[in-house]
Amino acid sequence: MKIFKKTGLAFIFLLIFWILVFDFQRILFSIHNLPKLSDSSFWDWIQVFFHSIRLDIAMGSYLSAVPIIFILSYIVFKKKFLFIIFKVVLITELLLVAMIHAGEINAYGEWNHKLTSRVFMHLGNPDEVFRTADYSMTFWFIFYLILEVAFGWKIMKWLFKKDRFTVLKSQLWVKIVLFIPVLPLLIGFYFIFARGGLQQIPINIDAAYFSKKYIVNDISVNSPYFFGKSYLLFKRSNIGEFLSNYEEEEIEELLSDFLTYEKKHDNYILENTSPxxxxxxxxxxxxxxxxxxxxxxxxxxxxxxxxxxxxxxxxxxxxxxxxxxxxxxxxxxxxxxxxxxxxxxxxxxxxxxxxxxxxxxxxxxxxxxxxxxxxxxxxxxxxxxxxxxxxxxxxxxxxxxxxxxxxxxxxxxxxxxxxxxxxxxxxxxxxxxxxxxxxxxxxxxxxxxxxxxxxxxxxxxxxxxxxxxxxxxxxxxxxxxxxxxxxxxxxxxxxxxxxxxxxxxxxxxxxxxxxxxxxxxxxxxxxxxxxxxxxxxxxxxxxxxxxxxxxxxxxxxxxxxxxxVPEFALHTTTRGFGWVTPKGQFTFHLDYQRYVENTFDPDVLSVERKRCNAFMQLLYEQYEEL
Structure with a gap:
């Protein structure tokens, strides 16, 4: 039946719309940051558009869950205002996505990483944003924002023509079927796509990682998805779930050198004690x-x-x-x-x-x-x-x-x-x-x-x-x-x-x-x-x-x-942390639970990771008590 066909078409077209928008944004990002891609091959860049699909579908599914309600309502009830609401919702989402990406294009040159929760700290003082950015950055932000919204608008007009989703006649029982079982089913499919499937562990950022070059991976990772994950972590007051839960005895064993080293020594370098x-x-x-x-x-x-x-x-x-x-x-x-x-x-x-x-x-x-x-x-x-x-x-x-x-x-x-x-x-x-x-x-x-x-x-x-x-x-x-x-x-x-x-x-x-x-x-x-x-x-x-x-x-x-003194340094990274000792160093990403960098030998890595975990656990426990 036509009404079911048009419903399925709307479901698929929404995903196609977002994938095209995301890929267009990648092209703009690559052009703007072309010098940073000088060490990457054209083949590396082409692969981005394949490895990014799963995260794009996931993010596109999140963004499609609300618009599908209004376009399906239009298909069933044929009320013009419902189609207008559908477009307004889609354009609003497009504007937010474009703002995230236009901001990322500009920030990347300075930060060398994707837009994260760090932006919320700066947005707390809006004048800082404008003063830190030179005039060209402001221009490029507005330019890319307009360009991405314009592109999205053209794609929307091409895919979502009102006549394409108009059904002249539909029986009452069909409307009931569409709104009672089918609409929840379609939204359910979106959320399945959003988590990357029915597997036990939901999809994460590492689904788009495939290169040893961080900028290539950054292009591959869906920007609003990354930003959304960062926002959720930013809003969390408790990051304890990411940390270890060692018993006190195990911590004392892992950090015995730090907790018990002899503090007194006579290695003085000052002429007096009150400079x-x-x-x-x-x-x-x-x-x-x-x-x-x-x-x-x-x-x-x-x-x-x-x-x-x-x-x-x-x-x-x-x-x-x-x-x-x-x-x-x-x-x-x-x-x-x-x-x-x-x-x-x-x-x-x-x-x-x-x-x-x-x-x-x-x-x-x-x-x-x-x-x-x-x-x-x-x-x-x-x-x-x-x-x-x-x-x-x-x-x-x-x-x-x-x-x-x-x-x-x-x-x-x-x-x-x-x-x-x-x-x-x-x-x-x-x-x-x-x-x-x-x-x-x-x-x-x-x-x-x-x-x-x-x-x-x-x-x-x-x-x-x-x-x-x-x-x-x-x-x-x-x-x-x-x-x-x-x-x-x-x-x-x-x-x-x-x-x-x-x-x-x-x-x-x-x-x-x-x-x-x-x-x-x-x-x-x-x-x-x-x-x-x-x-x-x-x-x-x-x-x-x-x-x-x-x-x-x-x-x-x-x-x-x-x-x-025991030698080590803990430092945070974008969405993760790093650990350095004379034996090597690693950085670990919170989102995709993987080492981004590691120079420790395999047998040493396990021990040093535990020491790092124990140190952060102790630090976090004290932080919670402050």
Whole structure:
């Protein structure tokens, strides 16, 4: 019968509609990010359109469940308004999908991964989105949004012509059959398709993975499906279901070296126990931009010179990929858990100690200066809650200074930072957070390209920032407070570089850490520490050197100068986590429950995975109790 034929046609056409939209989006993404595909063959790219089908059908089924109700209603009742509602629903869904994808195209160049729950943090401060994006990104977002909606509109008009689904005559019993058993049956089929079939384990993102090149897999994975999974995890307050459930005895056995290692040692590198502390937190400085740390041509010759006069840590990893996570790890010795940013949860981070609080009894005061807006990531709240006396950002900069789209330039930041330090009584903790190495990289002279090739905008900003750092250090040597000062120079997180661009690679998260300045003993100058650690280990390392009895204030922070310290680093990735030890490293994806990267030998991997699980379980249990 015609009415059943048209019903089946609507069911199939909705899936075809979404598959065509998703494939069109892949083509646009590939064109926009063509340089990133230079290492991939045309055959790799063609395979995307085959390996993506299962996830496309799954996502298309989710999106078709509501429209099928209205188009079936039109087929049965022949009311024009029902067909109009069908189109409105479909266009609304199309607009949302296009917004996700247009945003992903723009974000991918900076993030090197698909759009995730991270966007919700930024959308909490809409002006950040526009200030971080340059004008071309805004243009391309609107351009791709219009193009994708226009394409979808044309396909919709082609597939869903009203006459194609108009039945002139239909008997009452047919209408009853369609609405009582058939409609629920069709929606049921959609949900079966959405879970990938009747198998015990539903379909997941790994269904679209087939290549060893992460960008090819990222193109293959359906964007709204990935975004939806990320959103669900973002909304979850409990990620415990992803973690292990070891008994206390097993945890003690797996982490015996971390829980019981001898904490006392006499490896001191400071001239005295109360130096001024000057933190310079470098936006996005990944270790691979330094020739000293990577052995490859880099953009930080001045930092490399400084590193030969200080204590350089070569195997330090950021705990996450955003600035607010990096700051809380540095100052509170707190590692990161997947999809959790503790600075966004004041009721929890207030229960953590921070370095300034540990040093306050000694008369230290603390200041923090950022060249942008500190409300991003709730950074301002974090430092306010932890008792920093002076917290200043772009609103405190002189209005006559030139400014980039996102922040004031590093050269001006350091000039103002120096002036503020000069007004402080010793001892103090003073912190500057740079910004010129953040997109859109509109530092002075950005139009002059000293670095060619991959990540040239970022690398040119690094060259500029490196000189600004050097100039600042030189200027401090003229100040009275300099002779009793320890500079702690560290990045907030990693970034794609000409050598490492895969955010699933632990090397992406390796960052520089340098202790520098007159407060160091002569015997410590030029020292290189190769032990594996993270930003979270800075707190305990400094506190032990300053002979501060911290008790159990920094339970997750390790003293990297302790000869007995166990070597490991936990870091989060996009939708997962990574674990690094001297024996190797792995990254694991939460969604498709698989190793994305692994360099451990098979017999070692099992043990290290258990150790990582045990560490995260302990950390999460404490997080839940905060």
């Amino acid at each position: 001024n502390l000057v933190f310079v937190i470098l936006e996005s400085w990944t270790s691979t931009i330094s020739n000293r740390l990577s052995g490859k041509p880099g953009g930080t010759p001045e930092f490399d010179k400084l590193s030969k006069e200080g204590v350089l840590f070569t195997n330090i990893y950021s705990t996450g990929s955003t600035s607010e996570i990096g700051n809380s790890s540095i100052f509170s010795g707190y590692p990161a858990l997947p999809e959790i940013s503790i600075s966004m949860q004041p009721f929890k981070h207030r229960k953590l100690k921070s370095l300034n609080q540990s040093l306050k009894p000694r008369g230290y005061t603390a200041g923090y200066l950022f060249s942008g807006d500190l409300k991003y990531g709730n950074i301002d709240s974090y430092f306010t809650d932890h008792g920093f006396e002076r917290i200043q950002d772009e609103s405190d900069f002189p209005k006559n200074l030139q400014k980039g789209k996102l922040n004031y330039y590093d050269e001006d930041l350091f000039q103002i930072f120096l002036e503020k330090i000069n007004r402080q009584e010793q001892p103090f903790i003073e912190c500057a957070f740079t910004g010129s190495t953040h997109s859109p990289y509109d530092f002075p002279g950005h139009e002059k390209s000293n670095w060619k090739g991959e990540e040239k905008s970022f690398m040119n900003s690094v060259i500029y920032a490196d000189q600004c750092l050097s100039d600042f250090i030189e200027s401090t040597k003229k100040q009275d407070w300099h002779k009793n000062t320890l500079f702690v120079i560290v990045a907030d997180h990693g970034h794609a570089s000409p050598y490492v661009s895969n955010p699933n690679d632990s090397e992406f998260y390796r960052i520089p850490l340098l202790l520098y300045g007159p407060a160091l003993k002569d015997s410590a100058r030029g020292m290189v520490i190769d032990k594996v650690g993270s930003q979270a280990d800075i707190a305990q390392t400094l506190m032990y050197q300053m002979k501060v009895d911290t008790g159990n204030d920094y339970p997750w922070s390790k003293d990297l100068l302790n000869p007995n």
